[in-house]
Amino acid sequence: MKLIVSVWGVAMSKLPDLEALAIFARVAETQSFSGAADALGLSKATVSKAVSRLEERLGTTLLHRTSRRFALTETGRLLAARAAAMTAEAESAECEAMDQAVNPRGLVRLAAPMSFGMAHVAPALPEFLATHPDVSVDLHLSDEVIDLVGGGFDCALRIAALPDSSLTARRLRTVRRCIVAAPAYLEQRGRPRHPDELERHACLGYAYLPTPNSWRLTNAKTGEEATVRLHGPLRANNADALTHAVRAGLGVAEQPDFIHWQDVAEGRLEVILPDWSLPKISLHLVAPGGGGPRPARVAALMDYLATRFAAPLWPGDRVE
Structure with missing residues (x-):
């Protein structure tokens, strides 16, 4: 001592x-x-x-x-x-x-998932920046889980079932996931009626799932559970990359609603096994923990994003 x-x-x-x-x-x-x-x-x-x-x-x-x-x-x-x-x-x-x-002023470093960031975060920022001309945003898009503290980020949007951590989190909405395929593929290979039948299909994988080599589904009516081992020609670390493949009839894929909604609405993709659901995930707004108040620029952006993404984002969108 x-x-x-x-x-x-x-x-x-x-x-x-x-x-x-x-x-x-x-x-x-x-x-x-x-x-x-x-x-x-x-x-x-x-x-x-x-x-x-x-x-x-x-x-x-x-x-x-x-x-x-x-x-x-x-x-x-x-x-x-x-x-x-x-x-x-x-x-x-x-x-x-x-x-x-x-007073909101200065730089805010924001991280967001690639597909959701391109589809919804980037289009939302011009309105925020016009309202707060003294604030600038450094937007980092990646599907990887970013270390907010180590990377020097003020806040992030994350789509996941969040584990306990030192981060503060605000849940904004449920993100629904469905298994989808192109109608032409289903006409050729058949429409599965039970998850076990997916073993005979080409299943396209997303690399950043907690279990990237399998899907776990639950029947909403009976509570039955099933695990599907994925066998397919493509796995990617970005959901949009899988969208091109599934549209082309390469196989079936698990996709979040903010990606597949328009393809389904316009008939390019079809939801299969509608009575079966994947584990629930949500869109969260997270920030490093701490006891003190956040800078006004960070608080302003977080409040704006929370309001924006707690509202419907596309026709027929149901916010939960």
């Missing part, structure tokens, strides 16, 4: 005494200990001790004191000018930080 205290003490001694410098700058400005004390809301004794502490630290006299007046030494005069500049810069930085904490 003695060694730790000693090392800490050495480290602390290398830091400038900013408080004493700021007090000394105000003493030099007001030409008075009492004037500096009044301006800073401190006692005269505190001001005097801070100046003495600074002189002891520097090993030199900064001002000559008499009963009625004092005068800065040459070292004191030079230091007072530098200390005043440092104090002004610190006050400016503090004011700017406080302003950004209250």
Whole structure:
């Protein structure tokens, strides 16, 4: 313990005494200990001790004191000018930080899944940026799970069944997943009536599923469960890549509703096994945990995204 205290003490001694410098700058400005004390809301004794502490630290006299007046030494005069500049810069930085904490301003780093980001996040941002002209957004699109803290991200949208973590999460909506195929493929290979029949079909896989080599389905009416081992010519780490393949009749694929809704509505794809469901997942808005309030720019974007994505996003969209 003695060694730790000693090392800490050495480290602390290398830091400038900013408080004493700021007090000394105000003493030099007001030409008075009492004037500096009044301006800073401190006692005269505190001001005097801070100046003495600074002189002891520097090993030199900064001002000559008499009963009625004092005068800065040459070292004191030079230091007072530098200390005043440092104090002004610190006050400016503090004011700017406080302003950004209250008024949305600055950069927000946002991560989102690739397909959902292209389809819905990117189109939503122009309205937000027009409303908040002093805010800019760095949008990172990837289906990988991004380390928010390590990557320096302020917030992220995630589509998953979230595990417990140090992140704060706000659930925005359910994301429904269905197994879909092109009508031409089904005419040729048959329409499965039970998940077991998928063993005879080409099943296209998504690499970032918790179990990328299998699908687990549950019958909504009977509660029966079934696991399908995937055998197919393609696995991809992006759902849009699978969309092109399933449209072309390459096989069947598990797809979220925000990707397949238009293809299904316009007849390019067909939902199969409608009585069977995949494990539920949701769209979440997540951010690094912490006890303090978020900067205004981050809070503004998170509130906007929460409102935007808690509303229907396409014809027939049901938000749950």
